[in-house]
Amino acid sequence: MPQTTETQRAWRTVLARIESDLLEGVLGPGDRLPSERDLAADLGVGRSSVREALRVLEVMGLIRTATGSGPQAGAIVIAAPSGGMSTLLRLQVAAQGFPLADVVQTRLVLEDAVAQRLSTDPARDLAGVRGILTAMDADGLTAPEFLALDAELHYALAEASGNTVIAATMAGLRTAIESYVLEGSARIEDWDAMAARLRAEHHEIVDAIDAGRTDAARVHIRAHITGYYRAAGLVPETH
Known part of the structure; x- marks a missing residue:
């Protein structure tokens, strides 16, 4: 009623x-x-x-x-500052969806901040992130399996940054990001070559962050995000 x-x-x-x-x-x-x-x-x-x-x-x-x-x-x-925000954002994504260009732009803003924060933090802990990198290096991963780990990697970086708002936002957008990148994978003719490229880019990003090379980390993560979306034909250009 x-x-x-x-x-x-x-x-x-x-x-x-x-x-x-x-x-x-x-x-x-x-x-x-x-x-x-x-x-x-x-x-x-x-x-x-x-x-x-x-x-x-x-x-x-x-x-x-x-x-x-x-x-x-x-x-x-309860002390769960990200719970409500993530839930509401996931519901918003499920109910209406967000324009892909907006999701990409938001990722660029958030992940650039993550790269900067982590690379300048001498106390950063990337053990969990490197564990996901190892899992992604395994042979025989299907595109959905690989891309699920990809989303987990980017969320793990956000979580490692210690910024709970960024982590909550990334968690809320995770379903949208996974669905878009998986949709794009079907448009890539040589998936094995793309997976190899993404693996190399992930290692570049994490190595730059771990070495404290802030500018390089920011450049790598922006190129990584925009490069995939363009290669998959999802967006023509991102500024």
């Missing part, structure tokens, strides 16, 4: 209150939200509206809920 305007307004009131408390520091990771009864009384809404708002927050990855009593019961804010 569709929600009435009044019902929608009620649970959005609850969301607005919790959002305000998070922004003002009244609530933070690990804190317990007021009980359904207290929120309902305080905001003048029904407990069903409170439950609806809590379901939305849980789907977004901002809280977890547990029934019963004790320290783990109720609704608790």
Whole structure:
């Protein structure tokens, strides 16, 4: 049964209150939200509206809920800053999609920042990234297998950068990126040659980052991203 305007307004009131408390520091990771009864009384809404708002927050990855009593019961804010953003972005991609040119441009901005940040960080940890490189060097990978690892590699670099917003955005766009690059692989006549080229480019990018060669890392990653999309005939030009 569709929600009435009044019902929608009620649970959005609850969301607005919790959002305000998070922004003002009244609530933070690990804190317990007021009980359904207290929120309902305080905001003048029904407990069903409170439950609806809590379901939305849980789907977004901002809280977890547990029934019963004790320290783990109720609704608790969880320290997962990327969860909600990634989920919402994935849903947006699934519902409407984004123009490919916009996805490419966003990747260029984000991954350029990742290359710069990692290459200038003496404490960078690329062990996980190099593990994916090793997996990609294996013989006999199909195009879908290779490109799934490719997406994992780029996400791992974003995660290694330590910027949670960039990592969350890359996670949210991952499905779109994988679908576009896989679609493009069907247009490449010699996939083996392309896979060899991409492997070499990945190693160039990671080696430049690991050596602290910031300019080279940025040039390599931009050329890598735009080069594939052009070779696959997905976009004619990217500036």
